[in-house]
Amino acid sequence: MKMVLLTALGVGGATVFGAIIGFLFKKQSHRFSDITLSFAAGIMLAAAILGLILPSLETGSKYGLIITVIGIFAGAICLNLIDKAVPHLHKLAGTDSESHNNQSINKVLLFVLAIAIHNLPEGIASGVGFGSGNTQQAFLIAGGIALQNIPEGMVIIAPMLASGISAKKTFVIALFTGLVEVIGTLIGYFAVSVSAAILPFALSFAGGTMLYIISDEMIPETHSHGCERGATYALLVGFCVMLISDVLLG
Numbered sequence: 001m002k003m004v005l006l007t008a009l010g011v012g013g014a015t016v017f018g019a020i021i022g023f024l025f026k027k028q029s030h031r032f033s034d035i036t037l038s039f040a041a042g043i044m045l046a047a048a049i050l051g052l053i054l055p056s057l058e059t060g061s062k063y064g065l066i067i068t069v070i071g072i073f074a075g076a077i078c079l080n081l082i083d084k085a086v087p088h089l090h091k092l093a094g095t096d097s098e099s100h101n102n103q104s105i106n107k108v109l110l111f112v113l114a115i116a117i118h119n120l121p122e123g124i125a126s127g128v129g130f131g132s133g134n135t136q137q138a139f140l141i142a143g144g145i146a147l148q149n150i151p152e153g154m155v156i157i158a159p160m161l162a163s164g165i166s167a168k169k170t171f172v173i174a175l176f177t178g179l180v181e182v183i184g185t186l187i188g189y190f191a192v193s194v195s196a197a198i199l200p201f202a203l204s205f206a207g208g209t210m211l212y213i214i215s216d217e218m219i220p221e222t223h224s225h226g227c228e229r230g231a232t233y234a235l236l237v238g239f240c241v242m243l244i245s246d247v248l249l250g
Contacts, residue, residue, distance in 0.1 A: 004130045007142050008185035011126050012178035014146035015119070018153025019174035023167070025154075030225035036151045038231035040144075041218040042238020044210055047144035050246050051129055051137040052207035060200035068204040075208025079121065083216070116177040119149075122213070123184020124191075125206035131192025131199070140246055142185075145210075149181065 056068040122145050129138035153174055160170040192202050222231035 003135075004127070004185070004189050007126065007130070007139070008123070008182040011123060011142050011146045011149065011185060012119075012180075012182040014149035015153040015178035015181065016175055018150035019157055019171065019178075020153075021150070022154040022157030022174075023171075031227050031230065033151060033154070034222040034225055034227045034231045035234045037218055038222040038234035039238040040147045040151060041214050041222065042235035042240070043144040043147050043242045044218075044238075045214055045235070046239045046242030046246070047141045048125075048207045048210035048214070050242070051134075051141040051144075052125060052203045052210070055134065055137060056200045056203035056207065059203070064200060067200045071201045071204025072208035072211065074201075075121070075205040075210075076212040078205075079209050079212045079216070116180045119177055119181040120184040120187075121206065121209035122149075123181035123186075124188035125210055126181075127185040127188025127190075128192050128199075128202045128206045129188075130185075131189045131202070137246075140242065144242060145181075149178070153178070 053068060053072065056071060057064045060067040126138070126142040126145050129141040156174060156177065157170060160173065161167065165173075188202070188206065192199050219231075219235075222228075222235075
């Protein structure tokens with residue numbers, strides 16, 4: 001339990017770490033942001049497949065394939081419903097800070113709320129990994145999510161500062177988005193620990209949420225500023241880094 005809590009704090013803390021970088025480098029080039037986010041997307045893609053979806057198939061016995069497919073779509077549909085209530089991250093995340101001068105504070109805060117809401121299933125995915133009992137895979141999943149949280153934390157700073165929110169309040173809000181991930185991690189861990197029967201579905205559900213975030217939020221953002229080729233290779237590098245880590249540690 002101590003390890004789970006420390007990992008949860010680490011995953012959530014990655015968002016705060018990214019926010020600190022955002023304070024230091026308020027004006028980041030699109031190329032840097034896109035490459036970083038693409039690399040993180042590759043890490044998350046490998047983590048979703050290797051750490052969540054394949055273990056779901058393995059633990060689901062003779063119904064593993066059906067449970068896994070249903071779980072993946074359930075996770076994706078869940079986030080799709082959330083997206084109907086909150087804005088897509090890629091609509092605001094990649095714009096220059098200057099373009100936010102005419103944005104209302106409410107719109108910027110809605111954008112931050114979107115990130116916070118999307119952090120919840122990411123945290124659950126991390127927690128489910130630990131609940132499965134496979135500590136190695138759990139760390140790979142948590143590591144991939146934490147890496148993705150760094151650029152995510154970076155992009156929320158400039159919009160809030162440009163909209164007139166004080167630096168202190170901006171940091172508190174960034175801290176809140178990270179806390180949501182900590183809560184999600186604990187929810188995922190306890191849910192699977194209470195009932196091992198839901199493990200295959202929980203794993204695939206978490207995998208589905210991650211695949212949805214990668215496809216619907218991260219890739220569109222990284223391919224919207226003319227750096228498609230670099231972003232694609234960065235994603236492949238991230239995927240291979242996680243794949244190599246999984247094989248070497250396995």
